[in-house]
Amino acid sequence: MKEQHHQSEFDVIIIGGGATGAGTARDCAMRGMRVLLVERHDFAAGATGRNHGLLHSGARYAVTDHESAAECIKENMILRRIARHCVEENDGLFITLPEDDLSYQSTFVDACLKAGINAEVIDPALAKRMEPSVNPSIIGAVKVPDGSVDPFRLTLANVIDAKAHGAKVLVYHQVVALIKEQGRVIGVTVVDQKTKEKTNYYAPLTISAGGIWGHGIAEMAGVKVDMYPAKGSLLIFGHRVNNVVLNRCRKPANADILVPGDTICLIGTTSSHVGFDEVDDLRVTPDEVDLLLREGEKLAPSLATTRILRAYAGVRPLVAADNDPTGRNISRGIVLLDHEERDGVPGFATITGGKLMTYRLMAEWAADLACRKLGIDKSCTTMTDPLPGSREGNEAPTGKSFVMEGGRKSAYVRHGELASRIAAENEYDNSLVCECEDVSVGEVKYALENLDVNNMVDLRRRTRVGMGTCQGELCACRAAGLLGEAHNCTKKAEADLTSFLNERWKGVYPVAWGSALRENEYTKWVYDGVCGLK
């Protein structure tokens, strides 16, 4: 066991490298705190990276949850400013199908307007022109300021900025215990997943931002946070069929949002309660796939003839309101628990609930609490300070033809102005590792050197390697080669390659028919048959 000096090296320790944790780390660091961010896997590996990637306008919640809706639209507008390179300003439509009750539309629009959401009833004919893939039988349409947001980029940008402000970031480090002294949480015991080495880190305040896993973190402090793991499954389609977010104008239900995001679009979600034993290995069931397809086709009929890339599921960290021990009154709003106040455990707080959209506000609340606890008088600036990547334009500098530029255009879309750091001096750097997603050798090297990449799945989250149609068939081996060179260890790279292929396969086999099965047979031939990987 390594002992850090008891005199705290840090002011605040944040557990969890999702959007909330990363955002909290950034906010605290920007307010001058010495921050440690600990993540047991990789950034955005939990619920952050397993949702719709929808830049909610809040309209979805307008009727049922005014507060959430109002938060959403505010944050929506903020993200458009501070996270331009993570956001696509697509707009959204709430469509009414013949089977839906058209009278809901006015209730919906009223609620939207009340929450400050610019909802505009438009002629269905105009809606069809706006989004040609929409179900042509629509009888009503409302336009709202929805969009798409890339959760991986968003989280990463927060991490990059947190680090730029002095935060220390540990990935693949798991908090195994909260260190308590006289009932007060004074630090954490962390295990390095690779070396299995244990280290104690100390800080006057520890904030849990562990999403659904926050339940377990709180338990380590002897505190009970009632969480309800709700699984949501989604399907990713091979390419974009729509450029405008499509929602159903009715009470929120299953599979009623189709979001375009980067090269793909995705339909979701289902909702079902799962046990805590399942949250680390979620599987999408055939029934869920069927339901998503059936409902998805109602939004955009062309989904019936579009190749599905994969299925995946995430867990919403729903929290039971404290005044409701039965757990029935579940909030989707932000929950900030000051455990000193609530449970008499000083030095510990939990930030949970909420949603990807409100990660920044959650971070602001958590950092505000930290300021109060630590006696720091600094106000939040994250609503105005752009994230790295969104400080300049994210169009590649125009040069010669695209072919000469390699994956430059895509790199600028993914990294914003930080893409200028990607090596592109020679042809080798420009050559593509991932041809589906346009990821160059230079970009992979940049990620390996600068973005805390430990394995190929991390690399995928940073660059989109293997997220395209072939799901790694062509690029996995090339990326593994570069990873092996960078880490000077092919044993690990080979293990990575096999687990990467397995991770891809996990998402593919629930939908493996048609071209997806063909693709997989080919991938299997190449890696198992030809390469002899095990």
Added chain:
Amino acid sequence: MKFDTVIIGGGLSGLTCGVRLQKQGKRCVIVSAGQSALHFSSGSFDLLNRLADGTEVVSPVEQVSGVDKAHPYVKLGDKFAFYAAEAQKLMADCGVQLQGSADKNHYHFTPMGTMKPSWLTISDFDCYDNVAPFKGKKVILLNISGFLDFNTKFIADALETAGASCMIKSINLPELNKLRVSPTEMRSTNIAKVIDKEEVFNKLVSVIIGFSDGFDVVALPAVFGLASDRLVKALKGMVNIKLMPTMPPSVPGIRVQQQLRREFERLGGCYMLGDTVEKAEIENGKVKKVYTTNHGNIGITADAYVLTTGSFFSNGLVAHSHDIIEPVFGADVDFSEDRADWFDANFFGKQNYLTFGVATDEKFRVKKNGKSLENLYAAGSVLSGFNPIYEGCGAGVAMLTSLFVADNL
């Protein structure tokens, strides 16, 4: 159009069948929907590497009796060894030089630098009787600078694990710079098209010789010899060169495809590339005529029809969400009704779907609605009852069943 035999599918299986039939004096047409899986060949052909129960196979001839009842090899009866030899002969007649024997599997290198057992290996590559052939040897591993589909680091580490000492070097030829400009087209076959020019090849040879000094073995990616193996032979005569397979596309594999097709056409066969058989007229249990996309209202008639359309990859079988069909004839397909049985959660598991295929009788006649069609045969990976990857028998089934069918039409 009238032929003696219509072969649907132009890969290893269809071409084997076609060449055999042409030699018997039968006039064949091969209708092939695009190029075949030979384009991704490792350069080796597997006959039987493992039994379904996991037993490793050392001698396919001796151990073939251990295959499952449903395995296509069972239908060959005592002709397994005969057809294995015939397959090798047929390849040789087509100008494809292969090493190996059905009596004993040998080892060959994979693109990862590891070893796999196999039956026949194209003469560009080498066969070994053990998994550490370079033990104690000094190896220099040369790659074309910027070529991503050859993982030198992996190969070097694998060789070192197997007891060799290995050095990696990049080589460059100015002639390849043009290719390098494109971010995607630095592919094995495009490199081969450059190197296969005599003057470029000669430069390459001198570069290689320059590097070879002081090393026992010079290992190189198989990125030349697309049109002919002349250069490969010439190079091997000069230095102790060992070629290693690359990730797809496979230069030697494509050459084999072209050699087989050339021989088939030389023997008078007609090869229709880029065409798909769309429908068939079936009357009284016999196929009367087939119609293709390109030829539209001009149908093709024949005495016999052979289905060598391959598995899912080549659309010989088509999977829907809840069933699997054979799209040309609507033949009976052996598959599990429960989708949960199709897959292993582990990508590297057996993957049961690989054993699905068309149901046939003892003469490989295709069944439809439970009854054999009189003049429709199936061969190769469209057949059911074997797992080409797990059992390591894809090429063997393709060639042996095709020969059997050709001889028993």
Added chain:
Amino acid sequence: MNLQESNISENNFEQCIKCTVCTVYCPVVPVNPKYPGPKQAGPDGERLRLKRGTFFDEALKYCLNCKRCEVACPSNVKIGDIIQLARIKYSKKKPSLRDTILANTDVVGTMSSAFAPIVNTTLSLKPVKLLMDSVLKVDHRRSFPKYSGEKFVTWFKKNAAARQDAFKHHVSFFHGCYINYNYPQLGKDVVSVMNALGYGVHMLEKEKCCGVALVSNGLIDQARSQAKLNVASIRKSVNEEKRPVIAASSTCTFTMRDEYPHLLGVDNADVRDQIEIVTRFVYRLIEEGKVKLKFRDGGKLRVAYHTPCHMEKLGWAYYSTALLRMIPNIDFVMLPSQCCGIGGTYGFKKENYETSQGIGASLFAAIEEAKVDYVATDCETCKWQIEMSTTTKVEHPISILARCLDLEATSKLNC
């Protein structure tokens, strides 16, 4: 219940499973590194373009639309169509004067035919070629097809039209620009062969250039309006006059059958099957036993067949070669099917000259090596390219057939 019974979208690029086979058979990639290659330009690029139109790359113009990628593709992806459609949809480049001139084969042809001797001489003059090279970027090393003094249609009206009604069966003949302006003899050969088989040959009510050159040079609106006009004429011929349509050029045939609906959105589904290349039409009549051929006694003739790209895509080389093989005493050589490099107007452009000749180099060598009397091919631009780049004369299979047939005796068998 099967969900997604057919999960093939309209733009079937997602059937691509990234096997890279198309890149092996692209003739442009090995000689022109500026071209991103069929996989990247086609299915891969299409996904990116759907994300943002700015991912369109003007380098797609280097695709010569040979469709050999489509023929090779084991996944039935319409790679060539995807690339050409992307150019139509996204390209912002206005066609240059040079491209407009090259594309308007019929306008230029009409003018040139009238002044054929002057134009032919002028176009072959060195200073003119150099001027065209520097001003128009038409490569000076390229030799131009000669213009004929009398257009085919003029000849037809004067010499043949009157006797066509007398035949029992009838076809309409889409002659195309090349026959009309540059090589009426081929048209005359078609008429004599068809007449000998008992078929009267008629012109379409109206005929415009099929538009292939307009498409490849980005003049889409003009191509579409010409396509509509041609389809209307074909429809009239097929439906009202009960005359199927034949053409001699594989490219015109392919364009009217497949590029009209796929690239230009001009529906031809009701008449598509009635547009045939003449060799297929004749083959079919022979196979169905409807006509008989009588050949002249003649010496040995050594002929090599070159498969034009669009013939390869149509899959119809079989018919042309089958007809040639019927000729007694023919010594037939099948050349390996590969692109000659001309790609219609592609090879005329200065920037493509090297690419064009590089693509064809091994074909030219194979032709020289074959030592034949003629190369037979169904495409006029292949003919220009091969005649310019080799010492061998090139003829259409129907011309060779016309030469070898005893037309009078054949006519007696069929009329």
